[in-house]
Amino acid sequence: MKAAAQLARSYPSEQNAQGTDTYETSRTEWQSSSAILTSKVVSQEQSETLPMPPVSVGVDHVNGHNSTARVPHHQKPLTVNDLSPTPMHGSNLRVAYQGVPGAYSEAAAAKAYHNCEAIPCDQFEVAFQAVELWTADRAVLPVENSLGGSIHRNYDLLLRHRLHIVGEVHLPVHHCLLALPGVRKELLTRVISHPQGLAQCERTLTKLGLNVSRKAVEDTAGAAEFIAANNLRDTAAIASARAAEIYGLEILEDGIQDDASNVTRFVMLAREPIVPRTDRPFKTSIVFAHEKGTSVLFKVLSALAFRDISLTKIESRPNHNRPIRLVDDANVGTAKHFEYMFYIDFEASMAETRAQNALSEVQEFTSFLRVLGSYPMDMTPWSPSSSTSHTASSYTDLSLSQTIPPRPTGIGKEGPGG
Numbered sequence: 120m121k122a123a124a125q126l127a128r129s130y131p132s133e134q135n136a137q138g139t140d141t142y143e144t145s146r147t148e149w150q151s152s153s154a155i156l157t158s159k160v161v162s163q164e165q166s167e168t169l170p171m172p173p174v175s176v177g178v179d180h181v182n183g184h185n186s187t188a189r190v191p192h193h194q195k196p197l198t199v200n201d202l203s204p205t206p207m208h209g210s211n212l213r214v215a216y217q218g219v220p221g222a223y224s225e226a227a228a229a230k231a232y233h234n235c236e237a238i239p240c241d242q243f244e245v246a247f248q249a250v251e252l253w254t255a256d257r258a259v260l261p262v263e264n265s266l267g268g269s270i271h272r273n274y275d276l277l278l279r280h281r282l283h284i285v286g287e288v289h290l291p292v293h294h295c296l297l298a299l300p301g302v303r304k305e306l307l308t309r310v311i312s313h314p315q316g317l318a319q320c321e322r323t324l325t326k327l328g329l330n331v332s333r334k335a336v337e338d339t340a341g342a343a344e345f346i347a348a349n350n351l352r353d354t355a356a357i358a359s360a361r362a363a364e365i366y367g368l369e370i371l372e373d374g375i376q377d378d379a380s381n382v383t384r385f386v387m388l389a390r391e392p393i394v395p396r397t398d399r400p401f402k403t404s405i406v407f408a409h410e411k412g413t414s415v416l417f418k419v420l421s422a423l424a425f426r427d428i429s430l431t432k433i434e435s436r437p438n439h440n441r442p443i444r445l446v447d448d449a450n451v452g453t454a455k456h457f458e459y460m461f462y463i464d465f466e467a468s469m470a471e472t473r474a475q476n477a478l479s480e481v482q483e484f485t486s487f488l489r490v491l492g493s494y495p496m497d498m499t500p501w502s503p504s505s506s507t508s509h510t511a512s513s514y515t516d517l518s519l520s521q522t523i524p525p526r527p528t529g530i531g532k533e534g535p536g537g
């Protein structure tokens with residue numbers, strides 16, 4: 120099959136896609152939002168309830184041969200519109216995030232899916248597994264921050280798992296310095312937070328003249344919870360105002376991020392990709408490894424540039440399958456080249472011919488290529504000064520009304536990452 124045709128098959132156009140959203144069929148009642156998912160809980164869930172397959176629409180025999188069939192009078196025939204579920208705008212959707220209540224990821228889940236049930240998980244790995252095993256419908260993953268840069272660990276996770284990016288959210292992040300009631304700043308010896316929290320407030324902490332050590336923990340709200348649970352009077356947390364409220368801490372300083380327009384980008388992950396569209400701005404995320412050869416990255420970028428496709432992000436990570444390539448030269452010795460995986464986001468939908476053609480070309484000079492997702496861009500108006508909260512937004516996740524059935528995610532060559 121020609122590469123372009125293969126691509127078209129991997130990403131069906133709006134017209135030929137059989138979009139069904141299946142998450143309503145997979146509910147398990149035991150999960151309450153107050154419990155934190157751990158890997159143990161997820162595997163226990165797996166042994167108790169098998170992941171349910173999508174429910175198919177039961178079609179009765181209505182041709183007269185089936186004696187049990189009932190043919191209601193004056194019933195309107197089903198049309199294709201009756202088959203697409205009503206968008207739920209996030210209500211009842213179970214969204215797994217890493218951290219405890221009050222974490223920014225929880226706020227991102229609420230921004231993406233208004234009224235969703237946010238499920239705290241103790242690790243990202245667990246959030247991914249929760250979706251894979253149908254304990255959750257979506258996972259929320261912070262991938263980059265305007266000050267702290269890429270969250271590398273999470274890029275590696277995207278590759279290790281088979282989930283699809285179905286949306287993105289930009290969340291303004293407004294950090295506070297939190298401590299137990301009555302604690303004075305001068306008494307602090309330690310500040311704890313997520314590494315991104317520490318990185319985003321580094322200069323302000325110094326400016327405040329605090330003589331404190333920095334300690335990284337799993338999540339910002341977890342830092343606040345830890346201080347409260349252990350009655351630590353010498354330690355402060357960098358976390359949200361909401362975390363202060365939940366864990367009974369006081370806000371010593373408000374808005375301590377080094378830049379007022381501090382924003383974190385989160386991606387939303389699902390078991391199934393959405394049907395890409397062309398009626399609103401879309402972004403596509405890919406990851407590839409390059410073949411031996413010259414100027415591979417240049418060629419990939421050219422394939423996009425020639426088609427007027429803008430790049431919004433590029434990241435490289437070690438290729439864990441083959442971190443080093445040795446090149447022997449009989450006279451000089453052995454050169455050691457590091458091997459990379461490149462992650463690229465570009466502004467186009469996989470429903471567009473130009474994106475399909477660009478990726479067919481990219482496929483020619485890469486040894487591995489995977490489309491992580493083609494999804495609507497977050498176009499919500501954004502005010503940097505507001506503090507992070509659970510406000511509703513006009514964000515719409517098209518995956519709530521349109522998903523395409525599971526299928527291999529690669530577009531031809533598949534290699535590392537599984």
Ligand SMILES: O=C(O)C(=O)Cc1ccccc1
Pocket residue numbers: 217218221222223224225261264292313315316337338339340383
């Ligand atoms: O730890 C959290 O609250 C997170 O959700 C991760 C994070 C940390 C700092 C800024 C943005 C996201």
